[in-house]
Amino acid sequence: MSAAQPKPKIITTIEESQNNKIGTWKDNQDVVHGLQFSATLQLRTPLRVLLRHGEIHTNINTKPPKIIKEMWEGIWVFKTKTFRELGCDVDEVAPGTHASDVGLVLPADYLPFLIAIRRVVELDEPIENRIKKLREMPMASDWKTYIEKHGGIEKIIRQFFPEFIDTIPKISAAIDELSELGLETPNRIAAAPDETLLSIKGIGQSKLKTIRDYCAGITKNRDADRVENVIR
Known part of the structure; x- marks a missing residue:
């Protein structure tokens, strides 16, 4: 019977990811030139991350800059030496495609x-x-x-910038009527009598409470009919 193999460690933090990359780099300096930052190519990715895409880190004795705040935003990947740096008189392969929120892209x-x-x-x-x-x-x-x-x-x-009423949970069936009544902002909905809201098909006492609580939780731009959904 062979000994049970240990399970691979799952990397869950940015710090662990960077430390792991440095260790592997040191073990493979003959083929690895450094680390290159690859941003997640999606609309939700913050500008501060996108602007660093392709950045190269070549000092093996220091950790690469901390660019991301969340693991999904991007990752440092190994940048291998060129064919000529490895002693082969061969041109490099053309840049490949990356995954994105609209499929593979250049x-x-x-x-x-x-x-x-x-x-x-x-x-x-x-x-x-x-x-x-x-x-x-x-x-x-x-x-x-x-x-x-x-x-x-x-x-x-x-x-x-979704419309505010589209963000209220569990009232999808009532959204059109709320819009027709002009109840599209936190302040307008808050000012509407219970009787008005309860007269809308799909809104009962439970959903009325959901609506009231949700509107009360909005503390900024209460007269706006849209809310901001932008990660910076």
């Missing part, structure tokens, strides 16, 4: 699009201003394809 094409979108949504301006700028963004031909793959600019806008 980072050189998709990254500028993501950065352009994030530069707008992360502005320190009212939501209405940022939505207007997204709608007016000049779109290169390649970017139009990405917009279509994301379902159109309005769907992208809803991802970052």
Whole structure:
């Protein structure tokens, strides 16, 4: 009987991930040139992360910079030496595709699009201003394809700035009627009598309490009909 093999350690923190990379790098210096940062190519990825995509760390005696706040935002990967650095007179392979929220993409094409979108949504301006700028963004031909793959600019806008009533839990059947009544902001809903809300199909005492509690939990921009869903 062979001895039971130990289970591989699951890396759960940014610190563990970086330490693991440095250790493996030191064991493979003959083929590894350094570490290269790879950002998660998604609309939700913060601008501070996207701008660091492709950054290279070559000092084996120091940890790479801490770029991410959450594990999903990106990862340091090994950058191997070139064929010529390894003694082979061969040209390098063309850059490959990366996974993204619209399928496989070339980072050189998709990254500028993501950065352009994030530069707008992360502005320190009212939501209405940022939505207007997204709608007016000049779109290169390649970017139009990405917009279509994301379902159109309005769907992208809803991802970052959903309508407030769409975020209230468990009232999907009542959203249209709330909108027809003009009850689209926390303050308007809070000011509506219980009788008005209870008259809407799909809203009973339990959901009324959910609505009241949810609106009470909104402390900023209570007159806005949209909320912000932007990670920075």
